[in-house]
Amino acid sequence: MNTLSYKTVSANKATVEKEWVLVDAEGQTLGRLASVVALMLRGKHKTSFTPHVDCGDNVIVINAEKVALTGAKMTDKEYIRHTGYPGGQRIVKADELMKKHPTRLIEYAVKGMLPKNRLGHAIFKNLYVYEGPVHKHEAQQPKLIDLKTIK
Secondary structure (H helix, E strand, C coil), X not given: CCCCCCCCCCCCCCCCCCCEEEEECCCCEHHHHHHHHHXXXXXXXXXXXXXXXXXXXXXXXXXXXXXXXXXXXXXXXXXXXXXCCCCCEEEEEHHHHHHHCHHHHHHHHHHCCCCCCHHHHHHHCCEEECCCCCCCCHHHCCEXXXXXXXX
């Protein structure tokens, strides 16, 4: 009987190997940074990627206030939310958001690139964004990743 010598291996919660990764956002373009971070959070850069399992890494992003937006997006891009009350639509420009909460620019961009389901919400909890170069995850010994090497 002819059989294949290999089997398709599907990862599960017990077999997933998660790592801690550090990404420096200084001078990076927001969209390009967010797409690589979303890819690493999801685990698509690993050979053991399984779509229905959280097999991605824990990603720490530092220097969020130094991220760049191209063109006139800093003054033109709008983030819209609604309070839930009549007439409760609130609009904030990217430059105002950058002054008040620079970490939210990266969080909103990455969250939009993740699946809109329970798994996407669980994966988003593996993202840690900090304004400056200091973070509180030294004990995990994250390894610094150069974004140009990840495709």
